[in-house]
Each structure stands twice: as C-alpha cells, then as structure tokens.
Amino acid sequence: REVLYPHRRYEDSADSKSALDAHVARSGPPAIVEGIQGCIGNTPLFRIKSLSDETGCEILAKAEFLNGAGQSSKDRVALSMIEIAEEKGLLTPYSGDTIYEGTSGSTGISLASLARAKGFLAHICMPSDQAIEKSNLLLKLGAIVDRVPPAPIVEKDNFVNRARALAHAHTASTTVPFTAEEDGHLETHERKVCGRGFFADQFENEANWRAHYSGTGPELYAQCNGKIDAFVAGAGTGGTISGVARYLKPLLPNITIVLADPQGSGLYNRVRYGVMFDLKEREGTRRRRQVDTIVEGIGINRVTANFEVGKELVDDAVRVTDAQALAMARWLVEKDGIFIGSSSAVNCFAAVKTAQKLGPGHRIVTVLSDSGSRHLSRFWAKAGDVGGAVDTKLEDVLNA
Numbered sequence: 001r002e003v004l005y006p007h008r009r010y011e012d013s014a015d016s017k018s019a020l021d022a023h024v025a026r027s028g029p030p031a032i033v034e035g036i037q038g039c040i041g042n043t044p045l046f047r048i049k050s051l052s053d054e055t056g057c058e059i060l061a062k063a064e065f066l067n068g069a070g071q072s073s074k075d076r077v078a079l080s081m082i083e084i085a086e087e088k089g090l091l092t093p094y095s096g097d098t099i100y101e102g103t104s105g106s107t108g109i110s111l112a113s114l115a116r117a118k119g120f121l122a123h124i125c126m127p128s129d130q131a132i133e134k135s136n137l138l139l140k141l142g143a144i145v146d147r148v149p150p151a152p153i154v155e156k157d158n159f160v161n162r163a164r165a166l167a168h169a170h171t172a173s174t175t176v177p178f179t180a181e182e183d184g185h186l187e188t189h190e191r192k193v194c195g196r197g198f199f200a201d202q203f204e205n206e207a208n209w210r211a212h213y214s215g216t217g218p219e220l221y222a223q224c225n226g227k228i229d230a231f232v233a234g235a236g237t238g239g240t241i242s243g244v245a246r247y248l249k250p251l252l253p254n255i256t257i258v259l260a261d262p263q264g265s266g267l268y269n270r271v272r273y274g275v276m277f278d279l280k281e282r283e284g285t286r287r288r289r290q291v292d293t294i295v296e297g298i299g300i301n302r303v304t305a306n307f308e309v310g311k312e313l314v315d316d317a318v319r320v321t322d323a324q325a326l327a328m329a330r331w332l333v334e335k336d337g338i339f340i341g342s343s344s345a346v347n348c349f350a351a352v353k354t355a356q357k358l359g360p361g362h363r364i365v366t367v368l369s370d371s372g373s374r375h376l377s378r379f380w381a382k383a384g385d386v387g388g389a390v391d392t393k394l395e396d397v398l399n400a
C-alpha cells in the first residue's frame, strides 16, 4: 500500500480486519449493477490535499454527490425508505401507488428518480418560495410538484403536513389536489388516483438513519481500515450523523463525533449546552433574535426522530457562519478544484476546526452531500467566482 503520509501511518486493529478483508474481496473492476439504484452507495473517499497539508491531519471526504440517482447522499435514504416500505407491504410496484414527501430539496429529487425506476409515482410538496429550478428538475423527473404557500411546521398547511395528509387522503379517495405554478400564479388542480398513498417522512422514518448505519458507516470503516479519529457532519434530518455514529462508535469507542451546524440552527446549543434554542444577543441591546442562514439542507430547530437516536453519541459541535461557509466553498475550488454545495462547505469548515482541536496526525472524515451545481442561484451567487485567485490563506477562511 502506498503510504502518502508516513508520519500518519496507522496499524490496522484486529477488529477492523474482517471489514477490511471484505472490502478488499469486493475490490477489482466495478461490477455491472441493476438499474440506477445500483449506482447508489460505495462512493469514493478522498483526501482533501489543501486542508490536510494546512492542518497536518488527514482530512478525508466522502463523495456523496456521486450517488447516481439524485446525485446526493439522499439517494441512500430514498432507496432505503422505498425498499423498507416494499418489504412491509406498504408499496407495490406498478400498482398505481404514490410516494408523498414534503421536501424542498435533495430527498424529493432522489425519490422522484427512484419512484420512476421502481414503478411508483412521486408527489412532492414543496414551499412555493423555493428556487424554481428545483421544481423544474422534479417535473423533468416525472414527479407531481405541489407548490405549497410557506407555513410553519405547526400549521396544517405546512408542506410536510400537507404531504402526510395527502398520503392518507389518497388511500381513502379517488382524487387528490395539487397546486402548480402557472404564469407566476398558484393554480389548484385535482388528479385521479388509484393504488395507495405512502408518506415517506424522512424526518421521522427510521429507514433514514438505517441507510447510513448499514451503508455509509461500514463503507467508511472499511475505506479507512478501521482508523478514524473523528467524524464530522451536519444534520438536516439527523439521519447521516446518527446512522454513522451508531455504526462507528461501538467499533471505535475513542472516535469523536462532531456536529457541523450552520448559523441559525438550534442543534449546536442542544449538543453543547443541552438546551434547544438559537437566539443570538443583539449587540448593545438585551433583545434576542432568530438568525437565518443561506445554507440549505442542514440546521434544524427541533430534535427529529432521526437525530434523537444518535444525539447521545455526538461529542461536540462547531457553529459555522454563512461567511465562513462561503469562504470555505471558494477555498476548495481555488486550492483543490472541488465544487460543492453549502452543507458540504459547512462540514469542511467544521472538519478543519476539529483538526485544530485534536492536533496534527489525526484522521478526520466528513461528507460532501451534494455538488455546487444545485446551489448556483443562491449559495454560489453569493460566493462569486474564484477567478484566478491562488493566494488565499486558511486563516482568512477561518476568520471570515
């Protein structure tokens, strides 16, 4: 085995031997797989050279944007939710069954693709203020796109609550309403339905964390020869961090699990202080205010079922501001040619902070959930072009 970092060479533990043997046995030319769903999982793990050189740690990134259906880590979750529903008899292919989900992003795209691959319809409820390219992409994937006026989660008309209600109505009725955008207006229509409705429910459905427990976690363990000092990830539903932590922690009791949390999320305080709020002192006054973020896909203000099952395993949290996420995203293009989305930038920033905390010689693993091309109109519009920049200092990124 080529040793790129001799001073960071680790002995394989006896525990990891069987996982390593299994991994080696599987290697060789990639096999022919069945359908687009066969292109999910077994993503590469690569060393981010600039961040490793700067920190003296090995910073490794799981290229989840290479999952084949929806090009994000959510492919694993969507496939797991569908397969477990099929096993439970809640979904039958080519019988008219519809998968309902409330999502403005990656999960809907993965579900829409896999629904087509496996013989279901996808009905995606999303807030009407979301970027139009997302609903266009869902339409291209053959999903029914239901644009729901924005409403808080506690309200009946919130997009997640609407998806749940429609799934139940589907089974009981012959028509289901949906709202489409036409010439800038929202128009409500009805569609005839048959079969059954299934609410995927990524926040509460345990098929979510189990996909990472049985996929992402074992892959990381095998790819790292059982040598991981820290795992760093954000939480949108909590599925990734909980599933990976639950797999790795029993095998590697000394591993540090770190939550990467964008500004405005309540989880940082939940992990660090055991309280669930995100209120920031406004300078010069005693008034507190809620902080918003441009980061998409991670950061929440409630403990979901998928975060709940892993929250006791999370050792530390790093808060990342929008400015820091933008600076890190630009850095990774400038130094390494890596073009990622906002949540991945938050993860990489937190990985560097973790490296500094643990000190040189450690191996830190994080996740690149999706590519920058999903974030051109919002996050990358703010990040701007890297141009010919070659001399940014990591200090400037950390202090952004």
Ligand code: PMP
Pocket: 072, 074, 105, 106, 107, 234, 235, 236, 237, 238, 239, 240, 241, 296, 297, 298, 341, 343, 344, 369, 370
């Ligand atoms: N990044 C992106 C782009 C996402 O869409 C999500 C999921 N909402 C995450 C990260 C976080 O993953 P999880 O839901 O497993 O916490």
